[in-house]
Amino acid sequence: MNEDDRGLPEALKDFVPRPAPLHLRQKILAAATAIPPAGRFLTAAQWGMVAACALLVIGSLAVDAALSRTMVRRLDVLLNERPAAFPVTDADRTGFEEILGAAQARALYAPSARLRQDRTVSMQGRTNWDESVMEDKENADVREKNPR
Amino acid sequence: MQLDELYDAYGDALYRYLTLKLGSAHDAEDALQETFVRLARYVGRRRFIRDPKAFAFRCAYNEANRFWKKRLRRRDEEIAFRPDLASLIFQGPHEASEIRLGEALAALSAEQREVILLKDFEGLTFRAIGSACGVSTHTAASRHRYGMDRLRAYFGEKK
Numbered sequence: 176m177n178e179d180d181r182g183l184p185e186a187l188k189d190f191v192p193r194p195a196p197l198h199l200r201q202k203i204l205a206a207a208t209a210i211p212p213a214g215r216f217l218t219a220a221q222w223g224m225v226a227a228c229a230l231l232v233i234g235s236l237a238v239d240a241a242l243s244r245t246m247v248r249r250l251d252v253l254l255n256e257r258p259a260a261f262p263v264t265d266a267d268r269t270g271f272e273e274i275l276g277a278a279q280a281r282a283l284y285a286p287s288a289r290l291r292q293d294r295t296v297s298m299q300g301r302t303n304w305d306e307s308v309m310e311d312k313e314n315a316d317v318r319e320k321n322p323r
Numbered sequence: 324m325q326l327d328e329l330y331d332a333y334g335d336a337l338y339r340y341l342t343l344k345l346g347s348a349h350d351a352e353d354a355l356q357e358t359f360v361r362l363a364r365y366v367g368r369r370r371f372i373r374d375p376k377a378f379a380f381r382c383a384y385n386e387a388n389r390f391w392k393k394r395l396r397r398r399d400e401e402i403a404f405r406p407d408l409a410s411l412i413f414q415g416p417h418e419a420s421e422i423r424l425g426e427a428l429a430a431l432s433a434e435q436r437e438v439i440l441l442k443d444f445e446g447l448t449f450r451a452i453g454s455a456c457g458v459s460t461h462t463a464a465s466r467h468r469y470g471m472d473r474l475r476a477y478f479g480e481k482k
Contacts, residue, residue: 187474190413190424192444195338199352200330207326207359 326363333379334359336445339412340380343440344387344433346404348411358386376447380455404429404436413444427477435470442467 209218217225337358341351361382365372372378406425415421428436437456441447442463447455452463 185478187424187443187478189420190415190444192335192339193410193412193414194335195355196352199338199355200334203334203356203359204327204330206356207363210360210363 326359326366329362329366329375329379330359333376337379337383340383340437340440340445341387342408342411343404343436344384345390346408348408350390354383354386354390357390358383361386374451374454377451377454380441380445380447380451381457384455384457404433412440427474430477431470431473434466435473438463438466439470439474 334355338351338355341354341358342348345351345354358379362379365378404425406422406429409425409428410418410421413421413424415424428439431439434456438452441452441455442449449460449463449467452458452467453460456463458466
């Protein structure tokens with residue numbers, strides 16, 4: 176096959192191909208780069224976003240774990256090492272008693288005061304449970320004697 | 324070769340080819356975008372492609388056919404080529420000569436116009452034209468020969 180043939184007619188020799196409009200380049204490349212290559216699930220930009228999200232999640236989990244470890248360590252210190260490291264002072268004891276007293280008062284005047292009263296530990300170290308049980312027994316005895 | 328390099332190498336030629344095939348600059352822009360979207364999928368596999376230029380034109384050819392089939396449902400119809408389209412594709416010494424070239428091209432069949440554009444203005448070989456247009460090398464060469472005969476006759480008559 177003769178590739179050269181006889182070439183263009185003389186009248187066509189002065190013609191040159193016209194370039195495509197300039198605005199097309201940016202528009203087309205923007206559209207084409209948004210498409211993932213064949214055989215790939217996401218574009219490079221989308222993979223980047225996924226990696227950033229994954230790093231964020233891993234980072235937040237690591238920070239959470241570190242904070243939890245610190246909390247556990249502090250609790251451990253409070254529960255086990257406090258007497259040695261930080262001995263309980265009289266001020267602490269007074270504060271604790273005030274808090275406990277307030278809690279007890281609130282329990283006494285609450286709607287279900289009776290129930291709470293039974294379960295509340297008094298400051299003297301004994302329970303009101305004995306008294307309430309005794310009252311119940313007395314009331315039962317009275318009911319037996321006077322059934323009406 | 325990256326996508327921007329691909330556009331710089333073949334973008335203009337594909338635009339001219341699609342304008343010639345579709346007969347409209349606006350449709351050519353849409354089809355060119357679709358062509359590059361399709362080419363973008365093959366950017367990573369380009370080492371397997373023997374002739375990138377022919378491959379790019381083949382993508383454009385398929386896209387043009389898809390375009391016609393989808394929008395106009397006239398794939399097998401002869402696409403009317405308006406003489407004024409020549410001024411979008413070629414730059415001549417003056418406007419009258421561009422119109423004259425358009426009239427000469429309009430006198431050819433769509434296949435002959437296509438082969439003459441690809442061979443004489445875009446520099447593809449008959450083999451590449453054959454693989455781009457889905458015909459044999461001999462068919463591409465004969466279309467070119469008949470087309471050139473008609474062009475010569477046209478310009479001979481006018482002269």
